[in-house]
Amino acid sequence: MGIKQLSTIVLLFSTIYMQAQLQAVAYSDANQKLEGFLATPTKPNAKKAGVVILHAWMGISDHEKETAEELAKLGYYSFVADVYGQGNKPANTEEAGKLAGFYKGDFTSYQNRIQLAIDQLVKAGANADEIAVIGYCFGGTGAIEAARGGLKVKGVVSFHGGLGKDGNRLAKPIAAKVLALHGADDPYVPAKEVAAFEDEMRSSKADWQLNVYANAVHAFTHKDAGSDNSKGAAYNEKADKRSWEAMKIFFNELF
Structure with missing residues (x-):
């Protein structure tokens, strides 16, 4: 291998590394300390678009961080939001259920935590007029809440997220474009909830x-969820890849 070829390979790997590098970012909500993760693209897209990533019910994991890295490679400023706050990461599913349940019930607090993450994304260099929010599971619910709350975002993407809301909440106009990516056999988001979501979207114009x-249950993008659909949550490679491509097409339309 010649010196020129070696230099090219080193440059290629250096570029990939730079695109994928994450930076921890400290911010806060009043007295609650938060820690998110920023991935800055080496070659931002023309509009300097940014994407907020909302974690699943167990808190920030490698899954959300890897998503930020992949989005940075595509040219997007990416920020993994900390919804729960430092010191509040659940130790087990019981604690996760309580925390996620709190924010699903107190949706204004959830929307506020999302807005704080958007602020950090803009502070990092993203265009305030070119923002999207995506989320996984509990975070997918949050992405929909960003649209329901009228946050200044162009679009939201829910990956296997909860789609329902309290029936007492009135459907308000939704300006952000919405993409919901759903497992056909997800036992945690039954057909009744999906139908109610469709009605809400129509009412909200x-x-x-x-x-x-097809053949996908909850958490179909999470490789650590196993492959047993009977447990209600399992990885599905086809659904994972297809949903990612659907998001990319959606972003191309948005930005």
């Missing part, structure tokens, strides 16, 4: 899409 993936 939203520009919305619902993609349903």
Whole structure:
């Protein structure tokens, strides 16, 4: 191998590393300390678009961080939001259920935590007029809440997220475009909830899409969820890849 070829390879790997590098970011909500993770693209897209990533119910994991790295490679400023705050990471599913349940019930607090993450993304260099929010599971619910709350975002993407809301909440106009990516056999988001979501989107005059993936249950993008659909949550490679491509097409339309 010649010196020129070696230099090219080193440059290529250096570029990939720089695109994928995450930076911890300290911020706060009043007295609650938060810690998110920023991935800054070496070559931002033309509009300097940014994406907030909302974690699943167990808190920030490698899954959300890897998503930020992949989005940075695509040219997006990416920020993994800390919804729970430092010192509040659940130790087990019982604690996770209580925390996620709190924010699902107190949706204004959830929307506020999302807004704080958007602020950090803009502070890092993203265009305030070119923002999207995506989320996984509990975070997918949060992405929909960003649209419901009228946050200044162009679009939201829910990966296997909860789609329902309290029936007493009135459907308000939704300006952000909505993409919901749903497992056809997800036991945690039954057909009744999906139908209610569709009715809500129509009532809200939203520009919305619902993609349903065959043989997929909850958490179909999480490789650590196993492969046993009977447990209600399992990884599905086809659904994972197809939903990622659907998000990319959606972003191309948005930005």
